[in-house]
Amino acid sequence: MAFINFLKPKNQLEEGGRTAAPVQQDAGEPEKNCPNCHKDIPISRLWANDLVCPCGHHFRMKARQRIKILTDKDSFHELFAEIQPGNPINFPGYRDKAETARMASGEEEAVLCGTASIGSQNCCLFVMESSFMMGSMGSAVGEKITLLFEYATRRRMPVIGFTVSGGARMQEGLLSLMQMAKTSAAVKRHNDAGLFYLAVLTDPTTGGVTASFAMEADIIFAEPGATVGFAGARVIEQTTRKSLPARFQKSEFVLEHGFVDGIVPRSEQKSRLAELLKMHNGR
């Protein structure tokens, strides 16, 4: 594009008129505003730190990215990827919404399942995807999670699960509700076989997922600052007409009330999970 170069004003350095470049190194680099410290953080810096702000705020993370930082290199083998959402009750607009979610997230559904090794420990793994309809659970999500627990039970393997969900997917009506019972029954069989299940609750884990497999693990961790609860905060405010306590439904609040085993920052998750898998002897 020589023509355009010709029109461009010449660089002062090329003119030899100045010795120090006034340009900042990362000027123009996209930044993200942190909702916790309210500072603008360069995206590259966030990526280098697994999407954790220097202030400690954990940004949401795509399922595939999480799998990449969590599992040993090339150890993740995806299972049940062919399962996609249908429209079982012909809910108006659902097909388009699911298609939009598919395009936006690059995934077929709101959960990825497979086997992997974490710090050389083999396990079954599911990671939910918030950018697919806020990780809501319909028949396909319920089916994939159930299949994973059944697979793990047959092969006597532990299950590690990362949850993020707005709850049951209302566009599938009662069938979404039934997924809560279906997944729970599969977790129970895995449990009764003496096998280990560890869940990490990430922001947000609410509704029908909290009220089923998220809260049924042997060990439950949460990410710092994650919203973990059953009902939405706005609904509670409307129902009770009371103002909510500070940090209500945040993982620290949930820990204080005795419903999670601990809060584990992203940087420590891999080693913590590997250690616990080891302590359970690969079961």
Add this chain to the structure above:
Amino acid sequence: MSATPYERVKLARDNNRPTGLDYIRNIFQGFIELHGDRRYADDPAIVGGIAWLNGNPVTVIAIEKGHTAKERAYRNFGAPHPEGYRKALRLMKQAEKFGRPIVCFIDTSGAYCGIGAEERGQGEAIAENLLEMSTLCVPILSILIGEGGSGGALALAVADQVWMLQNSVYSVISPEGCASILWKDSSKAESAAESLKLTAEDAKSLGVIERILTEKDIGKKDFYDRIRTLLHEEINHLSNDMDLINKRYARFRRFGADAVIQEYV
């Protein structure tokens, strides 16, 4: 001829419908109420205990809405707290220990959305019921008598058979809630009720329930007698089933398994 889905919702919510305790008193004999979850409190929104069903002891659990304004406030309008679900689970495990069948009556707009309910683990309480009920080795039969609101209803409905009164509803979310989330307009509840497929007939055709109970003579002796006879027959049948837990697993396992597209299979 039949009411629209939203009219069904209104009928299901009608204050004059029989409540859980009406069913307990009129179907069973000698009900002895047992209170408390042994952990925190007694939740008046869930009533439970032991009673006779045609001469056999059964454990009965019901979500109770109350009739008068005072009763309804006391029962928290049938919206249980976590301790209600924990009481129900305690009584169900007790039933398992003594080989008693379990009958649940469900009537709730949903588990209570409150600060205390969250602090005491509403989600965990429901999850625990779903988990444990899936392998209880005694027959469980649940009947939706009014509103079947989401996880708060399901927490008493992981059963071998689920029945619905003709004008009861069973839904993943209230039509008002659905309309306000999807269309930012709770007045569109009527079309949400249509789309959600929440009537007894819908639930039956989705395979979520086994039986629809007609409401002929509702609240009268014949009505309760009819339900007692059906319960007696079905519980006898389930009690002789040696493969109860596997069948219960299969009952829930199939939901949605055929509703997903498996592109490459």
